[in-house]
Amino acid sequence: MSIKIVTxxxxxLPATVVETYGITVVPVYVNTGAESHPxxxxxxxxxxxxxxxxxxxxxxxxxxxxxxxxxxDHLLRNGASEILSIHLSANLSATYNAARLGAEAxxxxxxxxxxxxxxxxxxxxxxxxxxxxxxxxxxxxEIMALLENLRPRVRIFGMLDxxxxxxxxxxxxxxxxxIGTLLQIKPVLMIYDGQINxxxxxxxxxxxxxxxxxxxxQLAPFERLAVLHVNAxxxxxxxAEEARTLLDDDLxxxxxxxxxxxxxxxxxxxxxxxxxxx
Numbered sequence: 001m002s003i004k005i006v007t008x009x010x011x012x013l014p015a016t017v018v019e020t021y022g023i024t025v026v027p028v029y030v031n032t033g034a035e036s037h038p039x040x041x042x043x044x045x046x047x048x049x050x051x052x053x054x055x056x057x058x059x060x061x062x063x064x065x066x067x068x069x070x071x072x073d074h075l076l077r078n079g080a081s082e083i084l085s086i087h088l089s090a091n092l093s094a095t096y097n098a099a100r101l102g103a104e105a106x107x108x109x110x111x112x113x114x115x116x117x118x119x120x121x122x123x124x125x126x127x128x129x130x131x132x133x134x135x136x137x138x139x140x141x142e143i144m145a146l147l148e149n150l151r152p153r154v155r156i157f158g159m160l161d162x163x164x165x166x167x168x169x170x171x172x173x174x175x176x177x178x179i180g181t182l183l184q185i186k187p188v189l190m191i192y193d194g195q196i197n198x199x200x201x202x203x204x205x206x207x208x209x210x211x212x213x214x215x216x217x218q219l220a221p222f223e224r225l226a227v228l229h230v231n232a233x234x235x236x237x238x239x240a241e242e243a244r245t246l247l248d249d250d251l252x253x254x255x256x257x258x259x260x261x262x263x264x265x266x267x268x269x270x271x272x273x274x275x276x277x278x
Contacts, residue, residue, distance in 0.1 A: 003134040003143070004080040006071060008063065008095050009039040010088045010259045011124035021131035026071055028095060028259045029061040036061065039259045047258045048231035048266060058262045062094040068102025072111055082140050083111045086127045086147070090115045091194040112140060114147055117194035120260050121272045122156045125224055153275045156191040157199075157216060158228070159208045161267030188212045189270075209269070213243055216271050224274040226252045230261040235269050243271070 007013075009027040018025055027038035030047075033056040037043045051058070068085070075083055085103065090096035096115050103111035114130075116123040129150055133143045186208035188200035199215065202208035216225075225247045229236035233253070240251045254272075256264065 002080050003082045003084060003140055004075045005127060005131045005134060006068075006075070006083055006085040006099075007123065007127045008087050008099075009257065010093070010095070010119060011086075011127050012120045012254060012257050012260075013124040013127060015041070017124075017128055017131075021128070021135055023127060023131050024071055024075065026063050026067060026099075028063060028093075030258050030262065031059045031061060032056065039257060043258055048261065051231075051262070051266060058258075060093075060259050060262060062098045065098040065101035065105070068099045069105045070102075072102055072106040076107060076110060081110070084114060084130055084134070084140060084143060085111060086114045086116055086123065086130060088119050088123050089117045089191075089194040091117070092119065092196070112144065114144065115194070116154075117151060117192075118154050119156060119191055120228060120256050121226060121254060122154045122191065125154065125272070125274060126150055150274070152193065152278050153223070154192075154273070155219065155275075156228070156270060156272050157212050158189045158191075158264055158268050158270035159205070159212050160187055160189065160265055161205070161232070161269075162265050188215070190215070209239060209242070212270065213239075216243065216273060217246060219273055219275045220246055221276050222247055222273050223276050224272070226254050226272045228254055228256050228268075228270045228272055230256050230264050230266055230268040232267045232269050235267070239269050239271075 006024045009025050027040050029036045030039055032054045072083055085099050087096045087099055100113050116126045130143050133146055185201045185203055186205050187198050188208055190197050190199045200211045202211050227236045227240040236253045240253050244251050
């Protein structure tokens with residue numbers, strides 16, 4: 001029995017993990033005006049350096065259902081007995097639905113879908129857990145049970161440096177910020193169970209960061225914890241130093257990929273965490 005894992009490029013998993021477990025990553029698309037680019041390593045090289053130079057601010061698009069159908073068909077024809085396809089929150093993207101339609105067109109009995117209800121590495125860690133379980137010989141039902149246990153323990157926190165990118169994305173109701181935009185408030189967001197919630201509105205970056213650290217501390221102890229950033233490596237390293245006591249191991253720092261980063265905006269920093277308890 002060979003269970004293959006499929007995901008999308010918003011998962012932000014390191015290439016070494018993808019290669020080790022044979023995970024298939026379907027790229028979402030980043031649109032810059034009339035051009036559409038797959039979210040791959042080539043796009044990521046200089047994307048943030050060029051972001052503010054685009055005449056039209058980039059948007060994102062889900063892969064076509066036909067793309068997923070081709071991927072699934074290829075895997076099933078080349079030795080996969082079952083496929084588990086894990087994707088970013090269906091509430092935040094059409095990617096999950098495209099994958100569902102692709103599965104229905106190929107073989108819904110052998111292709112299972114799982115909504116991570118997360119973004120970036122919050123999805124990626126669920127994908128990695130599934131891939132490790134498949135590699136160790138667990139059945140698809142055992143892997144699904146593992147994911148059902150893991151998903152409610154995953155959270156993403158983010159402090160936005162500005163609100164314009166998120167406003168353009170349409171992923172959060174602008175009214176949620178009230179007059180905060182006029183006062184240059186630095187909001188702290190939490191992504192949990194497929195929802196984006198504004199959990200704090202703080203007037204300075206320093207206070208916003210400290211508030212975010214305090215929120216994360218309440219969720220300890222952790223199975224996993226990482227610092228995330230959108231083209232803000234120095235700020236991310238400073239945040240990691242501030243939070244290094246929260247994890248017994250080194251605190252990794254990871255850059256969010258373009259398909260999510262365009263919505264959060266340059267300068268965003270935050271945490272991804274998996275609590276040991278819900």
